[in-house]
Amino acid sequence: DAGVIQSPRHEVTEMGQEVTLRCKPISGHDYLFWYRQTMMRGLELLIYFNNNVPIDDSGMPEDRFSAKMPNASFSTLKIQPSEPRDSAVYFCASSSDGRGETQYFGPGTRLLVL
């Protein structure tokens, strides 16, 4: 069974550009999480969905970030406009244990904003 799929794996963009990250959770998983990892701040939860509904977006840094989950098999995280401080690895994770505890991570998108 395929794991969590993320695309692109690497993204280099210039400041001010729009960036869209994509995630396909494991089939049948009803929780989806977006994380950001940096050396300085570690692994931070940005937002999570349950049954396609955003439950907690308190970790989203500011209005430049938005996330959607139009269906059970697809989610996007958008940054508009992007800034150099957004450079990080963005992970998507999914879970099916009813409480969102046991999470399986995708390979991540390494974002560099110049």
Next chain:
Amino acid sequence: QKEVEQNSGPLSVPEGAIASLNCTYSDRVSQSFFWYRQYSGKSPELIMSIYSNGDKEDGRFTAQLNKASQYVSLLIRDSQPSDSATYLCAVHSGSARQLTFGSGTQLTVLP
């Protein structure tokens, strides 16, 4: 105060030794505890979960939980160079329904 604290390391042990990784957490209502392994440039991989006080063993890995002391640890027996990675402690609070991760401990197993 950080919600989940780990020694950042680096922690170095010789091959064949026991590696001991520690984690403390601040939220007393936390119910579920996890250890993730992250190789450099890769994503976190779940290796252990523990929910009750005491020890839980899985192969060379043993997780230990003491809720009274708000302490969870991971022991790796017969450490191998392939165990060299960053180990992340994660705590799930039922009320918040989210995992909070520690900053990770970098482990190096020397051949």
